[in-house]
Amino acid sequence: MSILEARNAAYSYDGKKAVLKNVTVGFESGKIYAILGPSGCGKTTLLSLLGGLDSPTGGQIIFDGEDISKRGLAFHRKNNVAFIFQNYNLIDYMTPAENVALTSKKPPLPILERLGLTREEAKRNVLRLSGGQQQRVAIARALASSARVILADEPTGNLDEDTAEEIADVLRDCARKLNKCVVIVTHSDKVAKRADETVRLKRGEIYRG
């Protein structure tokens, strides 16, 4: 059963240019999904709608059987989903531990250590970490939250191939071991190969071909 679902979701700017057209797709816990497609096909827009960063102009986004607009998008963002971005989006005046503690009351060090950061690295300013380490901090922040769905927008886009594969493995482990639903928007075939399922978008529609 899908924990997160887009039902006939549509999105257009100013009611004219349709970015998404009646997209229906579901995502289950314990699985990792890759959303693929050419640039401008609506991948990031779909992720934004799934994460409650914006409202669809048509259709619904359903979480655990309930339209997310009922409790409000902020509630959905705070309680149901966690984001990982291509450019890490860490708060630059905080340490990795503080970034992880931003939305979670869990102790941040065990999570960071599990993702390969030392205690000393966890107390440095985030800007003094490598790109791979920063993305691990972003993943740790997502994992530390109570969210059951992790939405990742090009999480390996700024990383070299080896690090990208490592990050993809980490995300796959999260889905399997922690029973999270991980949805990744990516251009990378190597990342897509690690997904349990792939969703292809073309001109705002699910591509079944």
Add this chain to the structure above:
Amino acid sequence: MNFAQRAFLYVTRKRGKALGLFLLNFTVAVFLVSSFGVLNASEMLSGDIRSSLGAAFYIRAKTEISANDFGGIEVRESGANITQNAVDEIMKIGGIARFNPINYGFAKSDEIRFIPGDRHTAESDMGAVTALGFSALAPDFADKTAVLISGEHIIESDRGKILISERLADYNHLSVGDFVTLTHAKLGEIDGEYVDEIAVKTAFYRVEVAGIYRLKTDDAAPKPTAGLSENGIYASLDVLNELNESEAGVYTGEVGFFVADPSELGGVIRRVRAIRSIDWSTHFIRTNDFRYSEISDGMKTLGGLTKTLLVLVPIVGAAVLVLMLTLCIRGRLREAGITLAAGISKSEILAQFLLEVLSVTALALIFSHAASLCVSGTLERALFGSLPGILSEKALTAGVNNSGYMTLGGAKIALIYLCQISAVTASTLLSSAAIMRLSPKEILSKMI
């Protein structure tokens, strides 16, 4: 992590930005408090110039100056004097705050050795006595040639009190509260020697040293002991009466009349000259406006400058504050996007921004208060330190002390700080509005 913890981390980690905000708030607060202090002072002074600084005219008997047989200059009094009746008549015309009669004489004491002057002898060991109603109104104190350094000035109701110079006090190991017995004396000159013309002493009076003054100038030419300024004794009016050198209600020296409003001086003098019971052929009037005309021009200029400053400082300060806060908060678009994506509400983000700005502002205001006191004190000394506010009740007993003009009351300072805090809050809200209007997706799309 709540908004207060995030605000604390921002302020302590982004020290450069926090310091910039601190300095801006600090500078604006110091300027505002100092400017309002100057305005406050100019307002108080304009009132005090009329009521405290005052102006004066003095009436005294005319003197005749002629060459004597030895080739020197001889000064002869006309024999005229001013009676209490004449004083009462002058006081009736109105506009006069106080009068200060002065009698002159000499005194000796077995307990005082005067500082030796030219051709000093045991017989000429005496000092000149100026007996008056208010010593603070004596010309030397009014023009600050003499300054009271301890004790209190003589006032009209005092009896048996004297002021002596610092040097005379040191010379005789006298201090405020000590008593000495004075006796009458009269300086004369026989065969080139200074003598005491009162050979047999019959009048004695025990007086208390009520105050000690310091002279700012030294006697230039050689003078007899009794002529040295440092041997001068200011005394309550009764002292010369008790020493049989003057008569109660008859003033042989001069009488000073102090006009409360300096701008009225001319009119008051015209009315005084119209009093027919005073023989103006034997009396003359001299005036002193205590530099009122100079001060009033300066005050007008100062008032104008302060008002300009008061308009400019808040406008420039607020503009810089808004600009800096706008730049600062717009630069935090990325952070707002991250926190919004993490489910932190817009109101919590706004609360964080406000708490950061207000905590730094509060700190700046605390430090600015201490700095404002220093700046106000310095400005006060520079601008108002030399003004002779001689007619205030405080000045009559403690001497002139122009302090407190720039000191703002707690309520005024609180109001200034409240206005600044309101401006900072409004600036933060306005600057944040640009971010808060955007949806999280719009913010995140701007971040990439």
